[in-house]
Amino acid sequence: MKNLFFSVLLLLTGCANPLVDIGGNVNNVSLTQSHAKQITDSVAKELKKRFYARAVFDFPHDPNNVFAASLEQSLRSQGMGVAINNQSQYRQLRYHLDALNKTQFFIEIDVGEVHFQRIWIVENGILAPLVSTANFEGVKHE
DSSP states (O other): OHHHHHHHHHHHHOSOOTTBOTTSOEEOOOOOHHHHHHHHHHHHHHHHHHHOTTOEEEOOOOTTOHHHHHHHHHHHHTTOEEEOSOOTTSEEEEEEEEESSSSEEEEEEEETTEEEEEEEEEETTEEEEOSOOEEEESOOOO
């Protein structure tokens, strides 16, 4: 279902959509390298709580994308493995990073049937997460 959605999205926007990378990850927010690291470190810690350090994720992504490269590095620094060549034997990891307005955006992480989201705020160059994290389990309906 998700692949069908992205295929239709590509058809509607032309041959390519710069917001969707080779792995189907969506990135509609420009981040500094330090802000990307702050967010990806938080995501990696959340994933480590759920899947432990021995987890290996299937995470194909654009290596030139600052956020995706930072997420890969953060996962590895927490002791988790990352396969970047569509390895179906591992848990599929995908993200959706999207702006809500000029100062707020959200990150949604999907790993199989586990999903979580967090809203982040940038004020005066300072990045801070909202206190709560929305957690979902089960089949995600788009």
